[in-house]
Amino acid sequence: GAKWTYDGPQGQDHWSERYPYCGGALQSPIDFKSDLLRFDPTLRPIEVQNYNLSPNEQLTLGNNGHSVQLSLSPMMSISSLHNQYTAAQLHFHWGSASRPAGSEHTVNNKQYAAELHVVHYNSDKYPNISTAVDKSDGLAVLGVLVEVGMFNPAFEHILKFINGIKYRDQKVKVPGFNIRALLPTRLDEYYRYDGSLTTPPCYPSVLWTVFRNPITISRKQFLSLATALYSSNAQDSAPMPLNNNYRKTQPVDSRLILVSFKE
């Protein structure tokens, strides 16, 4: 991947020097501040298709130096939006062992331990994610807030392989599992707004849906995620831990933040 980081000389305060959109409008993530929310009765429950992958399906789990990412089956999609959005990959953002606060979106400035993003592209209009990634109607990302609490069995389908991708550009094949189990129970309660990729090149191309209800993972599971990975590659003499890989919240400006739920 490119040479940007979350901190330091190539950190997020410098992204716009090399990636102009990062300093532009419609940036993500944002804070969901109560008095900016507007209930929209037309927001329908999110419906996903084919998220229950067979264990015979092989997925690629990788460390791309910025996150842990899992490739997804092109059979997976969101069917409840105006266009069909086909799944491409999922990845996480998290804090660190000493500070379990690494979500990108925040709720009244409360930052959760981590955040899961399931990235989809508009397959009605574009042949693949590379052509969709810089189009205003190109992407739809499902965001799930993650807090430390009960053990999460679904999360183990990823965590149990994490020591195979400790270093940048390492990849392993993992069996498919029910990706729906990584989402909260209720897909009818969510925040909705127009935003961007939260990493360079920060294209303003994302229809964001962030579910109201967090999922939980245990403290042990969180520590495993927060301490297992490095953003440097295996042969680097100075290993760089991969953590705090979240972008700070961005100005909402005149954007509407819609919610599918009351109170």
Ligand SMILES: NS(=O)(=O)c1c(F)c(F)c(S(=O)(=O)CCO)c(N[C@H]2CCCc3ccccc32)c1F
């Ligand atoms: N938070 S976020 O905005 O959802 C988000 C990330 F934070 C994130 F790290 C990634 S990345 O892992 O690809 C590393 C940097 O692009 C992505 N990739 C997306 C958009 C870029 C092109 C592409 C191509 C194939 C599959 C996924 C993607 C990303 F969308």
Ligand SMILES: [Zn+2]
């Ligand atoms: Zn993300």
